[in-house]
Amino acid sequence: MEKLVLAYSGGLDTSYCAHSLSHQQGFEVHAVTVNTGGFDPAELEEIETKALALGAHSYKAVDAVQTFYEKVVRYLIYGNVLRNNTYPLSVSAERIVQAIEIANYAKSLGAKYIAHGSTGAGNDQVRFDMIFQILAPEIEIITPIRDQQLSREAEISYLQEHGISYSWEKAKYSINKGLWGTSVGGVETLGSKLALPEEAYPSQLKVKEPVQIRLGFRNGELHSLDGEQADPVSIILKLEEIASAYAIGRDIHVGDTIIGIKGRVGFEAASALIIIKAHHLLEKHVLSKWQQFQKEQLANFYGMLLHEGQYLDEVMRNIEAFMESSQQYVSGEVYIKLLPYRFELQGISSENDLMNPSFGSYGEMNKGWSAAEAKGFIKLLSNSGKIAQEIHSDS
Missing domain, CATH: 3.90.1260.10 (Argininosuccinate synthetase, chain A, domain 2)
Incomplete structure (x- = not known):
């Protein structure tokens, strides 16, 4: 029996994988759940019981909440990252850390295979596969749901035929x-x-x-x-x-x-x-305004690459270094x-607040410069526009 590490959540897809990979394909299945904040101890205990009952040789729950914060969340905060100005990358960011932990666990066991329950129609298949291929290129990836194009009904039918009587009724949400x-x-x-x-x-x-x-x-x-x-x-x-x-x-x-x-x-x-x-x-x-401007550009890029599963590209470390500084x-x-x-x-x-009244109050009173200096500044500032207007006025 060859060792296979299965990313296991306890849901229908990964439960089908656990049973079919162990009972039908003869793998020594080592199920692993990476907790990035979504499970309490009672839920993890229930997931372990289910995994072992389905045929898993072993089960491991990896606590990666602190890792998730250190490796990803703090940079999302530094960058004020909201994808499309809306979404804080809640789930997509987690998948990266989960994939890294799974790859490392598979390597520590000397497993020849990694399996996950992604379908062929979502983002997670890309995130998982990319991390696995980069960190563990020697390990083969198996994805039964995607490879066999299985429907939910087919998975339930298979499990029922093999005496698995859990309720797989799809939740409304x-x-x-x-x-x-x-x-x-x-x-x-x-x-x-x-x-x-x-x-x-x-x-x-x-x-x-x-x-x-x-x-x-x-x-x-x-x-x-x-x-x-x-x-x-x-x-x-x-x-x-x-x-x-x-x-x-x-x-x-x-x-x-x-x-x-x-x-x-x-x-x-x-x-x-x-x-x-x-x-x-x-x-x-x-x-400063230029710090804010540059941060916004890089943080948007960082969030996009993270969402797309490109976390391991070296440019991400470069951006993280900038954001931390x-x-x-x-x-x-x-x-x-x-x-x-x-x-x-x-x-x-804040002691570092740059809104310092000793230099002036916006729209009220200037304290750090004279009226003449303000006029001269504005005159110089208008030079480029004035020149362009004169040169192009007849064209």
């Missing part, structure tokens, strides 16, 4: 939860017209009374929540708990998939959206008001 947000898919997101209904979102409105919170940053990283210092992952989780009770962070993302078709997915990411917007506001106060003065607190379904950024306090 597909939920994928992680540290950086939760995706929500349903019949509404298959088309372009309909919005997701209230009940589709896992977090419902529970609190209506507005509240003000403070997010503290130190060199661009989360440092405190309401003055209480903690590690960034703990702050993300605590903020999600507080803000999701206001049903904040809901939206539908429309974008271009890696395989060339348009895709539409709902999501809720209260913590991610608040953190990104708060961090961005702080940067507006403490960074830009955070030297991004320290301070941001004041945020939480309300039902929305939040307001109210202001910041």
